[in-house]
Amino acid sequence: MSFKRLFILIIFVFLTGCQNNSLTQTELNSHETTIHTSTQEVNSTKKTSDDSPSPEKDSSKKQEKIAFSRDYSQYGSIDELINELIDKYNYPASRLGIAYQNYIIDESYYLNENIALNAASTNKVGTAVLYLDLIEEGKINWDSQLPASTYDFETGGGQITNNPIQSSYRLEDLIANLLVYSDNTAWNILINYYQNNFGHFNHALIENSGATQIPDTLYSNLNFATPNTLLGYLTKIADNKKYLPIVEYLSESEHGQRFKLYINDGMATKYGQFDYAYHDTGIFYENGQAIYALVLMTDGVGTVDPFMGELNLIINEWYHYRLSLQ
Numbered sequence: 001m002s003f004k005r006l007f008i009l010i011i012f013v014f015l016t017g018c019q020n021n022s023l024t025q026t027e028l029n030s031h032e033t034t035i036h037t038s039t040q041e042v043n044s045t046k047k048t049s050d051d052s053p054s055p056e057k058d059s060s061k062k063q064e065k066i067a068f069s070r071d072y073s074q075y076g077s078i079d080e081l082i083n084e085l086i087d088k089y090n091y092p093a094s095r096l097g098i099a100y101q102n103y104i105i106d107e108s109y110y111l112n113e114n115i116a117l118n119a120a121s122t123n124k125v126g127t128a129v130l131y132l133d134l135i136e137e138g139k140i141n142w143d144s145q146l147p148a149s150t151y152d153f154e155t156g157g158g159q160i161t162n163n164p165i166q167s168s169y170r171l172e173d174l175i176a177n178l179l180v181y182s183d184n185t186a187w188n189i190l191i192n193y194y195q196n197n198f199g200h201f202n203h204a205l206i207e208n209s210g211a212t213q214i215p216d217t218l219y220s221n222l223n224f225a226t227p228n229t230l231l232g233y234l235t236k237i238a239d240n241k242k243y244l245p246i247v248e249y250l251s252e253s254e255h256g257q258r259f260k261l262y263i264n265d266g267m268a269t270k271y272g273q274f275d276y277a278y279h280d281t282g283i284f285y286e287n288g289q290a291i292y293a294l295v296l297m298t299d300g301v302g303t304v305d306p307f308m309g310e311l312n313l314i315i316n317e318w319y320h321y322r323l324s325l326q
Contacts, residue, residue, distance in 0.1 A: 066320055066324065068317045068320075068321060069313060069314075069317060070314075070317075072317065072318060072321040075318070078100070078107055078109050078315065078318055079109060081314050081315075081318055082098070082100075082109055082111075082311065082314070082315075085307070085310060085311060085314060089304075089306075089307050091298075091301050091304075091307070092301070093111060093112070094112070095298060095299045095300055095301050096111055096112060096296070096297070096298055096299075096301070097111065097112040097113060097115045097117065097226065097227040097295070097296070097297035097298070097299075098110065098111040098112070098113070098227060098294075098295065098296055098297075098311075099113045099227035099228055099230070099231040099293075099294075099295040100292065100293070100294050100295070100315060101231060101235065101292060101293050102291065102292040102319060103238065103239070103290050103291060103292060103293070104289075104291055104292070104319070105319065105322060105323075107319075107322075110227075110228075112227070113226065113227045113228045113231075114213045114215060114226050114227075114228055115215075115226055115227070115297070115299075116215040116217035116218055116221075116224050116225070116226055117224065117225065117226070117277055117279075117297050117299055118221075118223060118224055118274050118275070118277050119223050119224055119225035119230070119272060119279070119297075120223070120272030120273050120274035120277055120279060121182045121184075121187075121270065121271065121272035121273070122225060122230050122270055122271070122272035122279050122280075122281050122295075122297075123205060123223055123225055123230075123272075124178050124179060124182065124187055124270060124272075125179070125230070125233045125234070125237070125246065125250070125270050125281065126205045126208060126209060126225075126229075126230075126233045127178065127187065127190055127191070127194075127205065128175055128178060128179060128246045128249075129208055129233055129236060129237060129243065129246065130194060130201075130204055130205065130208055131171065131175060131190065131194075132242060132243055132245070132246065133208070134198065135171075136242055139198070140171060141171070142170070142171055142172040143170055143171070143172070144170070144171045145168040145169065145170060145171075146168060146169055146170075146171060146174060146189055146190070146193045147167065147168050147189075147193070148165055148166060148167065148168055148169055148185075148189045149165065149167075150165050152165070152185050152188040152189045152192065153165060153185050153188075154184035154185050154187075154188055155184065156182065156183065156184040156185070157181045157182055157183060158177040158178075158181035158182065158183025158184070158185065158186060159173075159177055159181065159183070160173070160174070160177050160183050160185045160186045160189075161177075161183050161184060161185040161186070165185070169186070169189060173186075174186045174189055174190055175190075175245070175246075175249065176249055178190065179246065179249035179250055179253060179270065180249050180252050180253050181253075182253070182270075182271070202218075202219070202222055203219070206218050206219065206229065208232075208233070208236075209228070209229035209230070209232035209233055209236075210232040210235075210236065211226065211228045211229045211231075211232050213226075213228065214226075214229070225297075226297075227295040227296075227297050230279075230281050230295045230297070231281075231293055231295050233281075234281060234282070234283050234293035234295070235293055237283075238283050238290035238293060239289070239290045247268045247283070247285075248268075250268035250269055250270055250282070250283075251267070251268045253269060253270065253271075254269050254271055257271070257305065258271050258280040258305055258308040258309065259280045259281075259282045259294065259296075259308055259309065259311075259312040260282075260309075260312075261305065261306070261308065261309025261310075261312075261313075262309050262310070262312065262313040262316075263284065263312050263313060263316045266284050266285045266286055266291075267282050267283070267284055267285075267312070268282060268283045268285065269281065269282035269283075270282070276299065276300040276301075276302075277297070277298065277299055277300075278298045278301075278302075278303060278304050278305075278308075279295075279296060279297045279298065280294075280295075280296050280308050281293075281294070281295045281296075282294055282312070284312075284316060291319060292315065292319065294311070294312060294315060296308055296311060
């Protein structure tokens with residue numbers, strides 16, 4: 001074989017191999033896309049290529065079946081569901097405080113909603129509400145510098161706690177660390193600044209909840225709350241645009257934990273733990289609208305993360321089940 005023919009043959013083989021490799025990569029990309037689409041379908045979040053609204057599409061969405069974790073047709077109310085769940089975990093009802101309010105359908109559930117317990121970090125939501133009210137009143141702004149000292153330091157998570165204490169911090173940085181990382185030092189700075197400039201912090205916090213039944217324990221202790229006072233803060237921020245920064249920060253926290261264990265997307269939550277008290281609070285959003293708020297406070301029943309996750313799951317699924325019947 002001549003050198004010219006040999007050279008042409010080598011070039012042909014090389015080009016053929018490149019084409020085959022390109023095809024294989026295309027097939028691989030196609031396979032990965034199929035897997036991703038399949039996952040979306042399992043989560044009942046099917047999307048069409050054209051998202052423009054039409055009667056036909058709205059009708060098909062209503063007919064789409066959602067896979068629930070249990071058969072909800074055997075239950076008559078949310079009360080039955082939650083009470084059964086409490087029995088399943090064998091928790092004494094007297095050690096639980098629950099406040100649930102659905103903003104779309106006429107539904108709620110309350111259990112020991114006025115019990116006073118150490119709030120741990122759940123009162124940080126109410127603290128943020130106080131400061132956004134001050135911003136609206138023009139008494140402070142996001143860039144305001146709040147003084148700090150080593151006396152404000154308290155161990156825990158957050159960028160402020162885990163870095164050398166500065167002489168002052170921007171309000172926005174304090175609020176962000178307070179809600180996303182549950183920064184205790186940031187909280188102390190906010191509490192002290194409010195107390196020194198705007199009045200009694202604890203009284204303002206309680207009154208801002210809007211709750212009508214307030215145990216004396218809340219006034220005599222700096223950081224106590226009831227499920228109802230915590231629900232009051234959530235209801236206040238749920239659909240009010242001025243509190244949107246709070247909701248956005250809460251949406252960034254605690255992914256895949258507690259109330260977000262099974263329902264992560266759409267949940268804005270704030271967890272709290274102190275000694276034997278484990279709590280979680282949150283709002284569920286769908287299509288930009290607040291659907292419901294949920295508060296769970298516990299006292300001396302241990303780590304309750306699985307219960308927290310399942311409680312929010314059944315409430316979420318029950319809501320969607322009821323919608324499917326309409």
